[in-house]
Amino acid sequence: xxxxxxxxxxxxxxxxxxxxxxxxxxxxxxxxxxxxxxxxxxxxxxxxxxxxxxxxxxxxxxxxxxxxxxxxxxxxxxxxxxxxxxxxxxxxxxxxxxxxxxxxxxxxxxxxxxxxxxxxxx
Numbered sequence: 001x002x003x004x005x006x007x008x009x010x011x012x013x014x015x016x017x018x019x020x021x022x023x024x025x026x027x028x029x030x031x032x033x034x035x036x037x038x039x040x041x042x043x044x045x046x047x048x049x050x051x052x053x054x055x056x057x058x059x060x061x062x063x064x065x066x067x068x069x070x071x072x073x074x075x076x077x078x079x080x081x082x083x084x085x086x087x088x089x090x091x092x093x094x095x096x097x098x099x100x101x102x103x104x105x106x107x108x109x110x111x112x113x114x115x116x117x118x119x120x121x122x
Contacts, residue, residue, distance in 0.1 A: 011080055020049065023048070024046045025041035074119065080110055082113045084103060090115075092122070097119070
């Protein structure tokens with residue numbers, strides 16, 4: 001069993017792996033003016049450090065409306081305790097944006113929050 005100090009040291013080590021600046025944009029519903037709601041991602045969001053995996057988790061062909069598109073999922077790691085859930089978005093400083101599909105962090109010894117997300121822009 002790890003002591004509290006050992007666990008804190010490991011969490012600090014893992015936090016150093018987060019090598020990019022990003023913003024978590026929390027999904028919110030807003031009226032569309034036609035009696036329905038639409039999903040928006042209001043600014044400013046929450047600034048975090050993050051890490052994108054070097055290669056995608058999956059690439060699938062799917063349909064959006066009447067179009068067939070390629071959907072590529074990536075693992076993104078965020079600091080421990082980051083509040084994130086589908087369909088939140090993560091925007092990196094290079095302009096790329098990812099929509100969270102699932103939070104896949106294991107609960108044992110929570111070092112980082114890991115999500116699977118699809119690139120939607122950039």
